[in-house]
Amino acid sequence: TGIYTNGFSSGVGAQPLIADRVNGDFYIAAFAVWDSGLNTSKQVFYRSTNGGASWTQVSSIPNGSSNQRSPQLMASPVAGELWFVDDGQYNTYGGGIWRSTNYGGSWTKLTSAGKVTAVSFGKPTTGSGVNYALYIYGRVGSGAVLGVYRSDNYGTSWTKLADPSIIESPVLAGDRQNENSVFLGTGGRGVFHFTP
Numbered sequence: 001t002g003i004y005t006n007g008f009s010s011g012v013g014a015q016p017l018i019a020d021r022v023n024g025d026f027y028i029a030a031f032a033v034w035d036s037g038l039n040t041s042k043q044v045f046y047r048s049t050n051g052g053a054s055w056t057q058v059s060s061i062p063n064g065s066s067n068q069r070s071p072q073l074m075a076s077p078v079a080g081e082l083w084f085v086d087d088g089q090y091n092t093y094g095g096g097i098w099r100s101t102n103y104g105g106s107w108t109k110l111t112s113a114g115k116v117t118a119v120s121f122g123k124p125t126t127g128s129g130v131n132y133a134l135y136i137y138g139r140v141g142s143g144a145v146l147g148v149y150r151s152d153n154y155g156t157s158w159t160k161l162a163d164p165s166i167i168e169s170p171v172l173a174g175d176r177q178n179e180n181s182v183f184l185g186t187g188g189r190g191v192f193h194f195t196p
């Protein structure tokens with residue numbers, strides 16, 4: 001985990017370093033990097049192709065001058081495909097979910113979800129034609145309803161899973177062996193398992 005701070009308080013709340021388990025590259029994110037005039041900030045992404053001996057900045061994402069509570073960077077089961085989420089808890093500008101399919105070189109923001117705390121991957125649903133099922137803990141749809149969602153089309157549309165009635169969920173782990181199965185870790189209220 002990383003250390004979150006908004007200048008007044010700090011706490012554990014980020015996953016800034018990941019490994020691509022397909023090709024062995026490493027990626028790291030620097031959250032809320034401010035410009036010289038302290039007017040706007042961005043998330044900056046770096047890539048290492050030599051085990052972390054050296055790093056190259058590959059891209060950045062504007063974040064609306066916001067310090068997010070739980071930004072997270074994850075590598076999918078497909079080589080060079082990354083997902084980045086942040087929950088935008090401290091103002092109305094931040095928050096969202098982005099996808100990169102070119103090793104972090106560029107990012108596309110999904111409009112189907114916002115203020116996402118966690119992202120994970122699971123076994124794809126039979127007949128979906130995708131490489132994996134995408135799971136998020138965040139806000140989707142009219143009224144931005146908070147919950148756990150599954151997408152069988154890389155975030156174009158979402159299916160809301162049963163609500164475990166918890167306060168927050170900082171950890172999500174899709175089941176890569178069984179369809180439509182995901183685990184939810186909480187901040188002190190146990191682990192939940194969703195399965196139909």
